[in-house]
Amino acid sequence: DQQVKQNSPSLSVQEGRISILNCDYTNSMFDYFLWYKKYPAEGPTFLISISSIKDKNEDGRFTVFLNKSAKHLSLHIVPSQPGDSAVYFCAASELAGTYKYIFGTGTRLKVLA
Amino acid sequence: DAGVIQSPRHEVTEMGQEVTLRCKPISGHNSLFWYRQTMMRGLELLIYFNNNVPIDDSGMPEDRFSAKMPNASFSTLKIQPSEPRDSAVYFCASSLNEYNEQFFGPGTRLTVL
Numbered sequence: 001d002q003q004v005k006q007n008s009p010s011l012s013v014q015e016g017r018i019s020i021l022n023c024d025y026t027n028s029m030f031d032y033f034l035w036y037k038k039y040p041a042e043g044p045t046f047l048i049s050i051s052s053i054k055d056k057n058e059d060g061r062f063t064v065f066l067n068k069s070a071k072h073l074s075l076h077i078v079p080s081q082p083g084d085s086a087v088y089f090c091a092a093s094e095l096a097g098t099y100k101y102i103f104g105t106g107t108r109l110k111v112l113a
Numbered sequence: 114d115a116g117v118i119q120s121p122r123h124e125v126t127e128m129g130q131e132v133t134l135r136c137k138p139i140s141g142h143n144s145l146f147w148y149r150q151t152m153m154r155g156l157e158l159l160i161y162f163n164n165n166v167p168i169d170d171s172g173m174p175e176d177r178f179s180a181k182m183p184n185a186s187f188s189t190l191k192i193q194p195s196e197p198r199d200s201a202v203y204f205c206a207s208s209l210n211e212y213n214e215q216f217f218g219p220g221t222r223l224t225v226l
Binding site: 002004006041042043044045046089091098099100101103104105106 | 117122144146152153154155156157158161169204206208211212214215216217218219220
């Protein structure tokens with residue numbers, strides 16, 4: 001049973017517009033969440049994280065929102081750029097800083113020039 | 114820094130054959146992780162080593178899978194005998210310790226015919 005779900009396998013967005021990637025989780029014990037980005041033929045790289053004590057974390061063009069009551073988080077990319085085209089993985093853990101991440105299946109984002 | 118190095122990058126083998134995947138972590142990193150990525154299940158943690166000692170192998174799917182870390186700069190993941198359902202991308206990652214960011218290698222794409 002998938003504890004972290006990314007229900008949209010793919011998403012296409014026009015360059016300059018906002019990209020919104022969604023992630024749902026079922027385990028109420030999760031309190032730390034991360035987004036990883038993966039280009040073809042490369043390994044995933046850490047993008048941004050959020051602790052459950054916050055509902056928003058921003059880093060440049062990337063913002064992650066957390067809605068604990070809905071067990072939902074989202075990654076917003078504004079403005080989207082062609083270089084953002086990649087697979088994005090959502091991950092969660094029960095403790096901040098622990099090694100045990102539960103990953104979703106990923107969403108492939110394509111930003112159209 | 115060369116990053117995490119994995120070999121081979123691609124492996125095609127026949128059912129029943131032994132497969133060995135290799136990983137060289139980033140120098141100075143004390144934690145090493147093996148992950149498997151499939152379309153259906155996303156990224157799954159298989160095993161975690163700390164200071165060359167296996168700490169958590171709860172993700173290893175069955176006895177056909179084994180992993181070793183004979184020294185701080187080398188680890189192997191072996192599948193014997195391999196089966197078609199083992200076809201996936203296998204990632205190795207390393208971190209300074211279990212609480213730090215994990216850096217992923219480029220992965221090994223395994224196809225078992």
